[in-house]
Amino acid sequence: MASIEKRGSSYRARVTIYQHGKRDYLTKSFKTEKEAKGQAIAQQNTLFKDFYYLFVQTVKVHDVRKATFDNYIKAGKVIDNLFPTAKLGKLDDVQMQSILDKYGETHSKKTVTELLKKIRTALRYAYAKGYIYNDFASLLKAHGKELPKRNKALSMSDLTKLKHYLLEHTDNEFNLMVLLEISTGLRRGEILSIKPEDVHYDGQYYCVEVKRSISPTTDDTKLKTKHSRRSVTIPENIYDLLKTITPKQSGYLFDWFSFKQSGMLKELLKKIGIPTTTFHGLRDTHASFLFSNNIPLSYVSRRLGHDSILTTEKYYLELMPEKKHSQDTNALNLLESL
Incomplete structure (x- = not known):
């Protein structure tokens, strides 16, 4: 989450982020405390699907192989449909779990699991930056149809x-x-x-x-x-x-x-x-x-x-x-x- 501290005549907003598996910090100074708090509030009003897209294009693009990046893009199209109006700062585990469970009624558990991995990554990044106040990503579960295993070993x-x-x-x-x-x-x-x-x-x-x-x-x-x-x-x-x-x-x-x-x-x-x-x-x-x-x-x-x-x-x-x-x-x- 974001921390705000007075630095002389200005206010500094500081957030913890994780990039390439290492902890780092982002800081920005504002003239007033209200402006410093306003940065996080503005991000909270961003649609989750828009935040996910920006997260993928600015963070994951440098973090993963091209094939994995393409999978993040494909997941974004599903997120567009599942969360068309959901605002980042209004999300919670109950709301998201309900939507994911509905999606799981017509998709395999493996498909839901792969989608959830990417959603969790984006949510944890949002939490680290202070855009959401609860780290609820780990509370989300993947439920879906259990399909017969295709990769079955031969006798x-x-x-x-x-x-x-x-x-x-x-x-x-x-x-x-x-x-x-x-x-x-x-x-x-x-x-x-x-x-x-x-x-x-x-x-x-x-x-x-x-x-x-x-x-x-x-x-x-x-x-x-x-x-x-x-x-x-x-x-x-x-x-x-x-x-x-x-x-x-x-x-x-x-x-x-x-x-x-x-x-x-x-x-x-x-x-x-x-x-x-x-x-x-x-x-x-x-x-x-x-x-x-x-x-x-x-x-x-x-x-x-x-x-x-x-x-x-x-x-x-x-x-x-x-x-x-x-x-x-x-x-x-x-x-x-x-």
């Missing part, structure tokens, strides 16, 4: 079935892309960004160097996190297959297929008789397979390019059904032996 038997099919049909470049996915757990954008020189032998292992990531929505090829830049080992037969691919005119190894890999994967799995999942689901499958075979969590986390082991635990290590059944049996046997 061990389905993974084996998929791998055998792919190895028998290596004349199809897309099949090689899927084969690389289940062999490495790379993100789709990371696979699309591979260049011939990124596939090499380091004297001990065959590897794929992850240096960039391709997105269908931006020309930005920066990796998702600092730990995303990594060297991922691959089997020798996968290395040999990758070396047979003719590089595209763009310099990349794989055709981007107009970013229609999701539909192509769906058709492939249907043809083989395997439950539908996504490329991210195959990444999940790779991690689950390693974990189910007692590969250390720290290694799996590094292989996936996560910044934290907690991320790996939270999102990627769902046990495959066969492993869960065997562990259930082991647990029951132990209990019965007491």
